[in-house]
Amino acid sequence: xxxxxxxxxxxxxxxxxxxxxxxxxxxxxxxxxxxxxxxxxxxxxxxxxxxxxxxxxxxxxxxxxxxxxxxxxxxxxxxxxxxxxxxxxxxxxxxxxxxxxxxxxxxxxxxxxxxxxxxxxxxxxxxxxxxxxxxxxxxxxxxxxxxxxxxxxxxxxxxxxxxxxxxxxxxxxxxxxxxxxxxxxxxxxxxxxxxxxxxxxxxxxxxxxxxxxxxxxxxxxxxxxxxxxxxxxxxxxxxxxxxxxxxxxxxxxxxxxxxxxxxxxxxxxxxxxxxxxxxxxxxxxxx
Amino acid sequence: xxxxxxxxxxxxxxxxxxxxxxxxxxxxxxxxxxxxxxxxxxxxxxxxxxxxxxxxxxxxxxxxxxxxxxxxxxxxxxxxxxxxxxxxxxxxxxxxxxxxxxxxxxxxxxxxxxxxxxxxxxxxxxxxxxxxx
Numbered sequence: 544x545x546x547x548x549x550x551x552x553x554x555x556x557x558x559x560x561x562x563x564x565x566x567x568x569x570x571x572x573x574x575x576x577x578x579x580x581x582x583x584x585x586x587x588x589x590x591x592x593x594x595x596x597x598x599x600x601x602x603x604x605x606x607x608x609x610x611x612x613x614x615x616x617x618x619x620x621x622x623x624x625x626x627x628x629x630x631x632x633x634x635x636x637x638x639x640x641x642x643x644x645x646x647x648x649x650x651x652x653x654x655x656x657x658x659x660x661x662x663x664x665x666x667x668x669x670x671x672x673x674x675x676x677x678x679x680x681x682x683x684x685x686x687x688x689x690x691x692x693x694x695x696x697x698x699x700x701x702x703x704x705x706x707x708x709x710x711x712x713x714x715x716x717x718x719x720x721x722x723x724x725x726x727x728x729x730x731x732x733x734x735x736x737x738x739x740x741x742x743x744x745x746x747x748x749x750x751x752x753x754x755x756x757x758x759x760x761x762x763x764x765x766x767x768x769x770x771x772x773x774x775x776x777x778x779x780x781x782x783x784x785x786x787x788x789x790x791x792x793x794x795x796x797x798x799x800x801x802x803x804x805x806x807x808x809x810x811x812x813x814x815x816x817x818x819x820x821x822x823x824x825x826x827x828x829x830x
Numbered sequence: 831x832x833x834x835x836x837x838x839x840x841x842x843x844x845x846x847x848x849x850x851x852x853x854x855x856x857x858x859x860x861x862x863x864x865x866x867x868x869x870x871x872x873x874x875x876x877x878x879x880x881x882x883x884x885x886x887x888x889x890x891x892x893x894x895x896x897x898x899x900x901x902x903x904x905x906x907x908x909x910x911x912x913x914x915x916x917x918x919x920x921x922x923x924x925x926x927x928x929x930x931x932x933x934x935x936x937x938x939x940x941x942x943x944x945x946x947x948x949x950x951x952x953x954x955x956x957x958x959x960x961x962x963x
Contacts, residue, residue: 584952586961607959619959640958684955692946695953705944709885
């Protein structure tokens with residue numbers, strides 16, 4: 544939900560709301576939609592919105608600008624210049640990404656001298672967009688192992704090396720778990736007991752300390768789950784989330800570098816920001 | 831996806847059509863219907879227990895497409911792949927008079943198959959910001 548910019552007029556449609564510039568729609572309008580499914584890559588969303596704009600023909604799509612909202616959800620802004628009904632126009636498209644949906648702030652500016660103003664406003668609205676998703680199990684950012692193929696199982700992603708299945712290896716990146724909902728402690732004895740309980744013959748794995756460039760700290764545990772397949776489990780923590788990455792392989796040593804690279808690239812989930820514009824939402828109730 | 835391979839560089843007329851079908855869940859995987867569509871088709875034989883270069887289970891099915899008079903107008907060599915919970919299919923469509931000449935090269939192409947599980951939905955934070963759909 545975005546705050547109402549002062550002076551803009553609000554119109555509610557079935558699945559969107561439209562804001563009209565104080566000087567009229569011949570200057571600028573902004574469409575806002577939220578909970579749009581399915582989630583798409585930024586380029587696909589931009590293409591879809593531009594194609595659905597009546598009378599608009601895109602001429603140049605700008606480079607995406609990565610943003611974080613005040614709640615520290617991932618977002619982006621893309622400016623598209625083009626022609627609206629024969630006259631030069633600009634679209635500023637701000638996207639806020641949820642786990643399986645997105646919200647879109649779509650500005651259309653028909654006055655050349657107001658383009659900068661609209662771009663700044665859309666960027667501001669994106670930053671202030673409230674999704675109120677809170678602390679939750681969610682994806683985190685990391686660098687994918689080059690050349691490996693991903694298979695998503697909802698929030699869990701499995702990465703397979705180019706030689707799979709002959710190369711019996713899989714790297715699993717679990718979603719980050721809120722610390723409050725994760726097991727209270729993960730240690731070698733607990734992992735060893737769990738494996739043995741499930742029929743594995745593992746000794747308690749010897750932990751190794753890990754510290755990542757982004758400041759995460761944790762442990763790596765190497766153990767044998769079944770004959771010929773070894774597994775390394777890496778558990779990293781910050782103040783709010785626990786990150787778990789595991790590598791199972793018949794040739795663990797050969798792929799250890801890929802695991803290390805992924806672990807080193809993990810970007811902690813940004814801390815939830817504080818919002819200072821909740822009272823702006825009153826405008827929707829009173830408008 | 832339809833691809834063309836010029837398998838014999840000095841023979842530009844030796845063009846092979848290769849149709850690669852999208853991976854689907856095994857519960858809705860019916861390769862026979864795809865192999866047999868487009869006319870009267872006779873299955874000539876199958877080689878089971880094969881593997882792709884990287885070890886995915888694969889079968890090769892050879893079929894003939896016949897005209898109304900019963901003459902073979904096309905040879906189809908279909909590779910059926912079992913890739914985890916997914917099934918895949920690629921069909922090479924070959925002129926009958928060229929089949930023996932190109933068979934080995936065609937099988938080599940079919941054995942090079944690897945699955946791509948990429949879908950329109952992004953699966954990682956990095957993918958969210960990709961501009962290529």
